[in-house]
Amino acid sequence: DAGITQSPRHKVTETGTPVTLRCHQTENHRYMYWYRQDPGHGLRLIHYSYGVKDTDKGEVSDGYSVSRSKTEDFLLTLESATSSQTSVYFCATGGDTGELFFGEGSRLTVL
């Protein structure tokens, strides 16, 4: 257990509203990732971070932004949520050890 906490775990919001998901880790891992999981697509990388204030885009980054001001926290923001962003979002940490550690997921529904 890499001590990864995601919040909120469930959220329902309306189209056009901003949403922020938080990932908190207690293991001091350098790398942090945000993925979304949709049926038939596996997990797709949204953004990742390789250090404080160092982030990069993944394969599905449009409509999302991230911030990492502290080693332990990685925030994912949807500036203006759309129905296509309804998904389950997973935070993961790791990389240096050659494996990923996952949070329990955040289920987001955009109406």
Place this chain on the structure above:
Amino acid sequence: AQSVTQLDSHVSVSEGTPVLLRCNYSSSYSPSLFWYVQHPNKGLQLLLKYTSAATLVKGINGFEAEFKKSETSFHLTKPSAHMSDAAEYFCVVSWGNFNKFYFGSGTKLNVKP
């Protein structure tokens, strides 16, 4: 471009029979390879990983996988399925220095009594 293909979206076996979940990857570079398992409404848990040591890798819960470079495959096997193995399994590949991971689309394993 790197890609990971899981050849079966669903696999159904009877309890006590062997399990085979197939994974192929595309790249000319030596990868690191992983299998993760996801039980319903849970996060993903590492089953096993290959990082250029022995080609036959043993993982948790009796699972193992064999890295075959000539076939660019990393199939997951278990000699005897248990009801608790019912879950979704993901093949994951990483190239370079571990900072990017590529996921297959997943295989849902159903275990019949």
